[in-house]
Amino acid sequence: MEEKEISQAVIGRLPRYFRYLGELRDKGVERISSQELSKLMKVTASQIRQDFNNFGGFGQQGYGYNVNYLYDEIGKILGLDKAHHLIIIGSGNLGQAIANYMNFERRGFIFKGIFDNNPALKGKVVRGLEIQPMENMEAFIKDNDVDIAVLTIPKTAAVSVAEVLVKNGIKAIWNFAHCDLNVGDDVVVENVHLTDSLLKLSYNFNCKNKNS
Amino acid sequence: MEEKEISQAVIGRLPRYFRYLGELRDKGVERISSQELSKLMKVTASQIRQDFNNFGGFGQQGYGYNVNYLYDEIGKILGLDKAHHLIIIGSGNLGQAIANYMNFERRGFIFKGIFDNNPALKGKVVRGLEIQPMENMEAFIKDNDVDIAVLTIPKTAAVSVAEVLVKNGIKAIWNFAHCDLNVGDDVVVENVHLTDSLLKLSYNFNCKNKNS
Numbered sequence: 001m002e003e004k005e006i007s008q009a010v011i012g013r014l015p016r017y018f019r020y021l022g023e024l025r026d027k028g029v030e031r032i033s034s035q036e037l038s039k040l041m042k043v044t045a046s047q048i049r050q051d052f053n054n055f056g057g058f059g060q061q062g063y064g065y066n067v068n069y070l071y072d073e074i075g076k077i078l079g080l081d082k083a084h085h086l087i088i089i090g091s092g093n094l095g096q097a098i099a100n101y102m103n104f105e106r107r108g109f110i111f112k113g114i115f116d117n118n119p120a121l122k123g124k125v126v127r128g129l130e131i132q133p134m135e136n137m138e139a140f141i142k143d144n145d146v147d148i149a150v151l152t153i154p155k156t157a158a159v160s161v162a163e164v165l166v167k168n169g170i171k172a173i174w175n176f177a178h179c180d181l182n183v184g185d186d187v188v189v190e191n192v193h194l195t196d197s198l199l200k201l202s203y204n205f206n207c208k209n210k211n212s
Numbered sequence: 213m214e215e216k217e218i219s220q221a222v223i224g225r226l227p228r229y230f231r232y233l234g235e236l237r238d239k240g241v242e243r244i245s246s247q248e249l250s251k252l253m254k255v256t257a258s259q260i261r262q263d264f265n266n267f268g269g270f271g272q273q274g275y276g277y278n279v280n281y282l283y284d285e286i287g288k289i290l291g292l293d294k295a296h297h298l299i300i301i302g303s304g305n306l307g308q309a310i311a312n313y314m315n316f317e318r319r320g321f322i323f324k325g326i327f328d329n330n331p332a333l334k335g336k337v338v339r340g341l342e343i344q345p346m347e348n349m350e351a352f353i354k355d356n357d358v359d360i361a362v363l364t365i366p367k368t369a370a371v372s373v374a375e376v377l378v379k380n381g382i383k384a385i386w387n388f389a390h391c392d393l394n395v396g397d398d399v400v401v402e403n404v405h406l407t408d409s410l411l412k413l414s415y416n417f418n419c420k421n422k423n424s
Contacts, residue, residue, distance in 0.1 A: 011258060013216060015408035019390070042392075078411045093312060097305035103390070103407055109414075148417065172417040174410060176258030176404050178315070180229070180254075192414035195315055196227035196402065198291045201402035202321075203223050205360065205384040206291030208400060 006054050010041045016041065034062035042096040061102055063086055083108045085145055086174075089161055090152035091116040091124070091131045094176060098150055099127045113137075134161075141168045148172045155179035218266050226286055228253065233283040245276035273392055292312060295320045297357055298386075301373055302364035303328040303343045310362055311339045319356070324356045325349075346373075353380045360384045367391035 020041055024032060029041050040046035052058050052070075055077055059065050075081060086104075088095045098104070099111055114126050117134045123130045131139070140146070150169045151158050158177030163171060172188040175181055181189050232253055236244060250257040264270050264282075267289055271277050287293065291409075298316075300307045303326050310316070311323055326338050329346045336343045352358070361382045363370050370389030377385060384400040387393055393401050397413070 004321065011412055012408075014415065015405070015411035018411065019408070064386055077415065078245075079414040080411070082418070084414065084417070093309035094304045097309055098406070100305060101406070104410060107407075107411070109410065148413070171421060172413055174413055179388055186420060188413055188416040189408055190416070192404065192406065193227070194310070194313070194407050195319075196224075196231070197402055197404050198316060199227035199230065199292070199319070200223055201360070201384055202296065203226065203290040204290065204400040204402070205296070206294070208398060209383060210358075 003176070008128075010051050010054055013043075015050070017048075018071065018074045018078060019065055021074065024067045025071050029067050031064050034059065037065070056153070059110050080107050083110055084147050085112045086148045086150060087111070087113040087115065087141065087144075087146050088139070088150045088152060088175060089115050089134075091118075091121055091126055092152060095150070095152040098152065112146055113140050115140075124205070138164065138168050141165070141170060145175075147168065148174060150174045150176070151181075152176045168200055197208050222263050222266055225255075229260075229409050230264070230283065230290060233279055233286065235280045237283050243276050243278050246271065247299045249277070272275070292319050295322055296359050297322055297324045298327040298360045298362055299323070299327065299349070299356075299358050299375075300362045300364060300391045301327050301349070301355065302362075302388075303330075303338055303348075304364060307362070307364040308338050310364065313339070321360070323354050324358055327352075350376065350380050353382060358382065360386060362386045362388070363393075379409060386410055 009031070009108065020037070021116060034045040034048045037048055037112045038172060041048075058070050059197045073146055074098055086109055087110065088099055093098075095114060095116070099114055105111070111127065111129065113132060114129050115132050115134050115137050121131045122133065128199055147170070149172070151161065151173055153161060155177045155197070159181060162175075166183050166187050168188070172190070173183065175189055175191045176194070178193055178195055180191070183189060231284070233390070246257040246260045249260055254259075261271070268284060270282050284289060290294065298321055300311055300323065303311075303384070307326060307328070311326055317323070323339065325344060326341050327344050327346050327349050333343045334345065338370070360376045361384075363373065363385055367389045369393055370387065371393060374385055374393045374395055376386070378395050378399050382399070384402070385393060385395065387401055387403045390405055392403070395401060
């Protein structure tokens with residue numbers, strides 16, 4: 001595969017392809033045409049072909065796509081053929097929800113530790129992991145070969161905690177705090193801004209219901 | 213303001229403008245140029261001007277933007293000058309995290325009820341609301357003028373619950389279930405697919421760390 005810059009829009013669509021292909025595979029479907037996939041996913045067949053062409057194609061003229069093969073290839077592109085070690089910073093409801101979501105572990109995202117400064121949570125066990133105080137975090141990252149940190153703490157603390165994480169070798173942050181993190185270009189930040197998502201819903205809701 | 217179709221990309225950026233302007237306002241900043249806003253938000257000044265031009269501009273040549281005014285106007289565009297009634301379906305950790313997030317209520321999103329079929333949760337109180345069994349849901353929607361439903365249930369149940377919601381007059385669904393909902397075009401669906409977000413992070417992480 002040629003090395004080229006793939007747009008974030010294409011990358012953003014890969015997990016959805018992966019999800020649909022996984023469901024097809026689970027149903028025993030062996031092959032699918034771009035037209036059928038298009039109908040199922042409600043995107044144009046031309047978009048599907050263009051997206052896959054970024055990675056060299058995958059399809060065969062007159063045959064379509066082999067579901068298993070395509071699923072595995074997209075999985076590899078997404079880095080799911082490797083295991084990743086994660087820690088969660090912030091063990092409130094959101095941190096616990098993420099820790100308890102089985103699906104992530106099935107995909108190779110292994111939760112190694114969970115941290116919180118709230119003394120009321122000290123010693124509480126979340127998915128087999130005892131909540132640890134924040135002062136343990138730096139040593140833990142080094143000892144456990146942690147690559148990814150999940151930030152589910154309020155924005156007031158997020159920026160400074162992110163700096164500590166990066167200083168200790170964290171290469172990717174899944175950020176649920178409602179702020180942008182200023183980390184270097186070599187650190188991947190993926191934001192989940194729930195408020196932004198709700199405001200987008202609100203915009204679309206109010207547009208549709210303006211006259212009612 | 214002229215009625216025209218605004219792209220979802222522009223709409224997706226509005227909440228971030230709103231967030232930055234709110235922070236500027238809280239700091240007492242009265243006006244800001246598109247250049248300063250550009251530097252702060254790390255988007256081009258031309259993008260900012262183009263985005264705002266979709267709504268008629270807001271800026272004044274040689275003055276820049278009035279922070280308070282712009283904040284209020286974007287708030288109105290986002291529908292935040294009206295109150296919305298929400299229910300949450302699924303009172304696991306994620307449902308509870310959303311219910312407990314104070315910021316939503318401050319923006320006019322009022323949680324009216326929370327529902328779950330898990331008998332272990334029956335009678336538990338989340339943010340002042342007693343968790344109700346699912347069979348109460350339909351009557352509750354009608355009696356409480358609910359517009360928005362938040363779906364934090366597994367995907368196996370989400371599609372059928374969404375149908376019931378729409379049948380009972382719900383006009384917008386904030387969907388955290390890991391599936392696409394097939395509801396009519398008159399219903400707004402805003403998806404938060406956490407797995408998709410983590411896979412996107414994984415892709416970008418693996419691209420950057422391929423050779424290490």
